Amino acid sequence: MTLSPIPTPTATPPDILRCAYMDIVVTDLAKSREFYVDILGLVVTEESDSEIYLRSFEEFIHHNLVLRQGPIAAVAAMAFRVRSPKDVDLAEAYYQELGCRTERRAEGFVPGIGDSVRVADPLGFPYEFFYATTHVERLAWRYDLQGPGALVRLDHFNQVTPDVGRGRKYLEDLGFRVTEDIQDKDGVTYAAWMRRKDTVHDTALTGGNGPRMHHIAFSTHEKHNIIYICDKLGALRKSDLIERGPGRHGVSNAFYLYLRDPDGHRVEIYTQDYYTGDPDNPVVTWDVHDNQRRDWWGNPVVPSWYTDASLVLDLDGNPQPVIERTESSEMAVTVGADGFSYTRKDDELAGFKLGTTL
Numbered sequence: 211m212t213l214s215p216i217p218t219p220t221a222t223p224p225d226i227l228r229c230a231y232m233d234i235v236v237t238d239l240a241k242s243r244e245f246y247v248d249i250l251g252l253v254v255t256e257e258s259d260s261e262i263y264l265r266s267f268e269e270f271i272h273h274n275l276v277l278r279q280g281p282i283a284a285v286a287a288m289a290f291r292v293r294s295p296k297d298v299d300l301a302e303a304y305y306q307e308l309g310c311r312t313e314r315r316a317e318g319f320v321p322g323i324g325d326s327v328r329v330a331d332p333l334g335f336p337y338e339f340f341y342a343t344t345h346v347e348r349l350a351w352r353y354d355l356q357g358p359g360a361l362v363r364l365d366h367f368n369q370v371t372p373d374v375g376r377g378r379k380y381l382e383d384l385g386f387r388v389t390e391d392i393q394d395k396d397g398v399t400y401a402a403w404m405r406r407k408d409t410v411h412d413t414a415l416t417g418g419n420g421p422r423m424h425h426i427a428f429s430t431h432e433k434h435n436i437i438y439i440c441d442k443l444g445a446l447r448k449s450d451l452i453e454r455g456p457g458r459h460g461v462s463n464a465f466y467l468y469l470r471d472p473d474g475h476r477v478e479i480y481t482q483d484y485y486t487g488d489p490d491n492p493v494v495t496w497d498v499h500d501n502q503r504r505d506w507w508g509n510p511v512v513p514s515w516y517t518d519a520s521l522v523l524d525l526d527g528n529p530q531p532v533i534e535r536t537e538s539s540e541m542a543v544t545v546g547a548d549g550f551s552y553t554r555k556d557d558e559l560a561g562f563k564l565g566t567t568l
C-alpha cells in the first residue's frame with residue numbers, strides 16, 4: 211500500500227517549544243500508580259479515582275504524564291507546548307488546511323492545561339498544542355524528595371509509522387529538524403530523530419506498523435541514576451519490567467534503559483545526549499547494518515522492542531487502525547538468519563559479526 215504524500219500547508223506552522231506531556235489510558239490505575247509513582251518516583255501533581263497527573267522533578271508546568279483509567283491501553287494525546295497563545299490558533303488553522311479533524315477547547319482537555327487544540331494528524335496520531343498551563347513548584351532543588359533514580363525531565367516521544375520518509379517531511383514542514391536517522395544503501399529510512407528544543411529530539415519516527423506509540427522517555431541527571439533504577443527493580447524482584455538495556459545508544463549517544471509498564475506501554479529512561487541548537491547542526495546518518503547504531507557496545511536489540519508498541523486513539527477515543535509497513539523492516543534486516551551487521555566498516559568485505567545480533 212502506497213500512502214499519499216502529505217501536502218505542505220500555506221498556513222504558518224505553530225512555533226513549538228517542546229514535547230510537554232502524554233495522556234495515556236491504562237487498564238488498572240492502582241497497578242500503574244505503583245509503577246510510575248512508587249517505583250519510578252514521578253511526582254503526583256493531583257489525582258482522583260480515575261486519573262493521575264504526574265511530573266518530573268525539574269518541571270514547572272502542571273504535568274508531563276496523565277494516567278487515565280480506561281478499557282483499552284492506548285495513547286489519548288501527545289502534547290506539545292507552543293510559544294504563545296496565538297500559536298494555538300496557528301496550529302488549529304494549519305491542521306484544518308491539511309484536512310485533519312481538529313477539536314479546540316478554551317478550557318483545555320485536562321486539568322492544569324488551558325486553551326488547546328487536539329488534532330488527528332496526517333499520520334493518525336492524536337497531537338495536542340497548548341500554551342496556557344498552571345505553574346506548579348519546580349522541585350529541582352528538593353534533593354530531600356529526589357531519590358537516587360530521580361526522573362528530572364520529560365525528554366521525548368517515539369512514534370511508530372509505516373513510512374518514515376513521509377512522516378519526516380510532514381514534521382519538517384511543521385518546523386521540526388532532523389538530527390539523526392538510520393538508512394540503508396537503497397535509501398530506505400528506518401528511523402528519524404526530530405527536534406524542536408536543543409537536544410537530539412522531541413519525537414522520533416520508528417518505521418513499523420502504525421500509527422502506534424513506541425515509547426515516552428524521561429531523563430535522569432546521570433548514568434548512575436539509571437543503574438540505580440535497575441538495582442531497585444532487581445531488589446523488588448521486578449527485573450522482568452526491564453525490556454532492554456541499560457546501555458549506550460549509538461544514535462543520540464545517550465545512556466538508556468527501556469521498561470514496560472503494567473499495560474505494556476514502553477518507558478525509556480534516558481540521559482546525556484548532546485546540544486543540537488545551532489542552525490547548521492550536522493545530521494548524523496547511520497547505516498542500518500552498523501551493529502553499534504542502536505547499542506554502542508553492540509549488544510542485541512530484543513525482538514519485542516521492534517514489534518511491540520501501544521495503540522493510539524482518535525479524537526472520539528477509538529483506536530486508530532494500524533497500517534502495515536511495506537518497506538524493509540529493521541528487525542528483518544538486522545536480526546536473525548539474514549541479520550548481517552558489522553562492527554568495523556571493513557567487515558562488510560571480510561564477513562559479518564558471528565551469530566548476528568541474536
Ligand SMILES: [Fe+2]
Nearest residue numbers: 368425427478
Ligand atoms: Fe527514545
